[in-house]
Amino acid sequence: DTGVSQNPRHKITKRGQNVTFRCDPISEHNRLYWYRQTLGQGPEFLTYFQNEAQLEKSRLLSDRFSAERPKGSFSTLEIQRTEQGDSAMYLCASSLNSGDTDTQYFGPGTRLTVL
Amino acid sequence: DQQVKQNSPSLSVQEGRISILNCDYTNSMFDYFLWYKKYPAEGPTFLISISSIKDKNEDGRFTVFLNKSAKHLSLHIVPSQPGDSAVYFCAASDWSNFGNEKLTFGTGTRLTIIP
Numbered sequence A: 001d002t003g004v005s006q007n008p009r010h011k012i013t014k015r016g017q018n019v020t021f022r023c024d025p026i027s028e029h030n031r032l033y034w035y036r037q038t039l040g041q042g043p044e045f046l047t048y049f050q051n052e053a054q055l056e057k058s059r060l061l062s063d064r065f066s067a068e069r070p071k072g073s074f075s076t077l078e079i080q081r082t083e084q085g086d087s088a089m090y091l092c093a094s095s096l097n098s099g100d101t102d103t104q105y106f107g108p109g110t111r112l113t114v115l
Numbered sequence B: 001d002q003q004v005k006q007n008s009p010s011l012s013v014q015e016g017r018i019s020i021l022n023c024d025y026t027n028s029m030f031d032y033f034l035w036y037k038k039y040p041a042e043g044p045t046f047l048i049s050i051s052s053i054k055d056k057n058e059d060g061r062f063t064v065f066l067n068k069s070a071k072h073l074s075l076h077i078v079p080s081q082p083g084d085s086a087v088y089f090c091a092a093s094d095w096s097n098f099g100n101e102k103l104t105f106g107t108g109t110r111l112t113i114i115p
Helices: none
Strands: A005-007 A010-013 A019-024 A031-037 A044-050 A053-057 A065-068 A075-079 A088-095 A110-114 B010-014 B019-025 B032-038 B045-051 B056-059 B062-067 B072-077 B086-093 B109-114
Touching: A005 A088, A010 A019, A019 A088, A019 A110, A031 A075, A044 A065, A075 A088, B010 B019, B019 B032, B019 B086, B019 B109, B032 B062, B045 B056, B045 B062, B045 B072, B072 B086
Parallel strands: A010 A110, B010 B109
Antiparallel strands: A005 A019, A019 A075, A031 A044, A031 A088, A044 A053, A065 A075, A088 A110, B019 B072, B032 B045, B032 B086, B056 B062, B062 B072, B086 B109
16 A cells, blocks of 8 residues: 555544654655644644655644654654644645645544543 | 635435536635545545646546636536545645645535435
């Protein structure tokens, strides 16, 4: 399978705990994106990386959220001191920015439930 | 402020007929538009895109039409098949200034194809 993979697929945690999600992009894709989707809404942009550099962060990404892509390959998204409002589907996407086209391909997502 | 709007939460179409999904946008800086399809428990799957220099793009059974003056686009699926039953998201970006770094999504339309 050469698509975008995300782990875990589901995570249930108690309020106040820290959680970390992992995303493995399509190999050779230089851009990696994180989105969040809540019930009845479309995905909302959180942040993106070009190689290992984090180039933009949404105002939705509070101080409790941190994302890394240390070697320009896989990425992690950590949420500290989770709140019930963090319950959502967290989607990762990757793309090859070639200047001409930049289609984002999504992974299956990690569903977070904060109790 | 919802910059990309899909005003029909759901649509039912008979198998073999044409499905037409609509999308409106308010940000005049958007110049690249995409449609994604999403099945339950999966991430969005890219379907088709169009840039603002065109008013139509076709790919097999899927055609996207763009009316820039009305800030409106539509996705036509002909003929509709049971496997097309899914949630469809419209997305937009300010490609000429930022590439596809940040997609803004609509809230989705659930399409049901009736056999």
